[in-house]
Amino acid sequence: MTDHKSVSIVMIEDDEGHARLIEKNIRRAGILNAITHFTDGTTALDYLFNSEDGPQRNGPALVLLDLNLPDMSGTDILAKIKAADGPLRRTPVVVLTTTDDKVEIQRCYDLGCNVYITKPVNYESFATAIRQLGLFLSVIQVPDIEPKG
């Protein structure tokens, strides 16, 4: 348990401002894990599944996912990560988006999303949400990737 690799955070968010605000608040919450930021779905997926230092080959990760991406829908990425026989199906995914549509939220949970956070325009609640996420990050036990073979 002690020698498990530290959890890296993969943030998929097309809005630079949002990404910056999220990062700031995560840091303020005292979370010091590495954050890798992607602004589009394609490179993010490539990193997740194929990169040398990506989570598939390098231990546990946590994905922060925005649903409105320029090249694909966040739900597609979610579906790929949570695919039944996929290597990353146990990776926790936090959906962090502006959509507060009930149907959309339902769909994300159906696809296997672990936490769904609506980005509030009210900054205080936004900051609070992120800090709570930080608390969440500090307590969750991210499972090891399955031993191969």
Place this chain on the structure above:
Amino acid sequence: MFKRFPLGFGVSEGRMGRFLVACMAMGFAALVAAGLAAAWSTAQNESHTRDVNHTYEVELAIGRARTLIEQSETARRGYVLTADPFYLYTYRKAMAQLPAKLERIATLTQDNPRQQRNIATLHALVDALAQQREQTIALTRNGNRERAVTLFQGESNARRMIILRAQSDAMVAEEQRLLAIRDAAQLASVRVFYATLAIAGLLLVLVAAATLLTVLRYTRDLATSRDALRDFAETLEEQVQERTADLTRANEEIQRFAYIVSHDLRSPLVNVMGFTAELESATTEIGALIDRAEATAPEIVTVDAWLAAREDLPEAIRFIRTSTQKMDRLINAILKLSREGRRVIAPQRLDVTAMVEAIAASLQTQIEARGATLVIDAPLPGLISDRLAIEQIFSNLIENAVKYLSPDRAGHIVVRGKTHGKRVTYEFEDNGRGIAPNDHQRVFDLFRRAGNQDQPGEGIGLAHVRALAYRLGGVIDVTSELGRGTTFRLNLPKIFVDPNTADTRETQR
């Protein structure tokens, strides 16, 4: 998309009516002409019959006179031969009757100068004859019979008788000639009568035929236009359905658009708000720094720096905040509206009266605070529609009525409803402050409000109401007079039919 239908008749109604009246008039004229011809012909016939009778009378009179002349001649001859007084008696008797008979002929033929001349000749002949007869009779009576016989033989008696007969024959012939003329006239008048009758009959047949043809053609045209109308009515329904489908599609598109726009607007707003907050915390830091600098080294604090940190920055941040908050409210309103439009409609039987009573109860404190009354013209017609949507429409309209009452007078709000066939109209009438005419359509637009902005609100309620009404296949409009009051009229289908399922049913059929 809209077809044009021939609604005009082949024969225009007015023209056809005039034509029929003309035909009828002609028919009646022909009948009258036939009647007149018959009357005239009858009169002619009568006068002819009278003439014929007259001729026979004259002939009879002439015959009688002639018989008397012959009879008296025979009696005279008998007397001359036998001297028997019986013959004399017979002779006298016959001669006594003769003048009356002649007179009768004269009277009968008074209007005929030719017969008058004839009768005069006859008179002369008879007189001459009578004179000679008297001579022979006198001789016989005196016993000189031989002398009388000689006189009789010598006299031109026989010749005279022949002339007399010829004369009477001529008179008869004259009468016959007149009769022939009259017969010809009669025949001519009969011909005229038959001709008139034939023409009138022909006219009647023609008129009848023309009328019949016109009526048949008119009936055929009527049938054609009736069919056209029926087709038109059928396509009208289709057109309405098409239109409704178009509207629904457009509405859906707008909803989708609103949804996307509100989402995409929200994203930058998160940044603006977030970084404003960052800026604010930074300002606090800088403010503290200025404070410290003032305390330790007042000479480095310029007025500008102090103003920027203490006034300009907080003021700017405050304005950014209020603006972004307002923008957030507006975006949320659009989002709510679009979400409402995307909600699945679940039609069910609704007791509208109970619903309005519940809404009234929830607004009771506000109504009482304003000293107003709300009258529900129960029972309100029921609906089969979406409960939530109807509730929102009704409560929005009633809330508005309460909210915008006039402070000058006691508020009075009436809710009533009426069914027309397959649709229901609800009216929400108040005596509130009213809406100016050029704002009547504006009040239904999103974020638009009318009149004094003395009541809280974003200008969303009526836009929401209208979107919901459209969604339920209804319409809403307003009649209002500024300072007098407002009536909102909501027209809804009695039974909600989802246009999408209606479409599929249509194609399956």
